[in-house]
Amino acid sequence: MNKAKSIYADNDDINELIEVEKDYASIYYLVRDYDKALQHAITTYETYKDDLSITNPNIIPNLLVSIGTFCYQNYDIDDCIKYFKLAEEKCIENKTYKHLTPIYKSLCVMYILNQDETHYRVTYKKFDNIKQLDPDDFQTNFDIFTTDIIYYFFNEEYHKLLHLLDQRDTLLKHDQYQQ
Numbered sequence: 049m050n051k052a053k054s055i056y057a058d059n060d061d062i063n064e065l066i067e068v069e070k071d072y073a074s075i076y077y078l079v080r081d082y083d084k085a086l087q088h089a090i091t092t093y094e095t096y097k098d099d100l101s102i103t104n105p106n107i108i109p110n111l112l113v114s115i116g117t118f119c120y121q122n123y124d125i126d127d128c129i130k131y132f133k134l135a136e137e138k139c140i141e142n143k144t145y146k147h148l149t150p151i152y153k154s155l156c157v158m159y160i161l162n163q164d165e166t167h168y169r170v171t172y173k174k175f176d177n178i179k180q181l182d183p184d185d186f187q188t189n190f191d192i193f194t195t196d197i198i199y200y201f202f203n204e205e206y207h208k209l210l211h212l213l214d215q216r217d218t219l220l221k222h223d224q225y226q227q
Contacts (some may be wrong), residue, residue: 058150063104066096070111074114085118086122089118093108105143105144110135111131116129116154118130118165149192152211155171197213
């Protein structure tokens with residue numbers, strides 16, 4: 049990893065350099081050094097967030113999603129929300145709308161855990177904006193479906209959950225979905 053980092057730094061490949069830094073954070077996470085993973089990812093974000101030489105519009109949003117995930121491991125839901133919202137803003141700024149639905153799903157889950165129905169509803173409605181772009185997009189439909197499952201389960205709405213599960217073949221009609 050150090051060799052890759054050195055090569056990318058020498059070649060001024062900022063996109064790959066950030067990816068390697070994110071990989072470092074992920075390795076810390078995998079070996080259960082959660083604080084180090086979080087700190088490394090935040091340091092990477094703070095270092096490169098305003099770097100105009102970044103050409104891949106997904107680099108910073110993906111890093112922010114990783115940070116949000118690492119925050120969850122530390123049971124810091126407020127920071128999870130903070131970084132997922134930053135990722136949302138960056139996706140909108142970069143016009144990478146396809147990456148928004150997993151972020152919305154993550155935000156919805158955080159609001160469910162916080163029992164914040166108002167923010168949950170506001171965020172959930174954002175799925176509609178993305179769905180309008182491509183109503184048959186599997187990832188969007190899957191993220192909505194799984195968000196609904198989590199919501200119904202967490203709120204003990206088992207009748208609605210069973211109904212939703214009965215509808216899965218219709219809701220997730222796509223070649224990518226296999227039972």
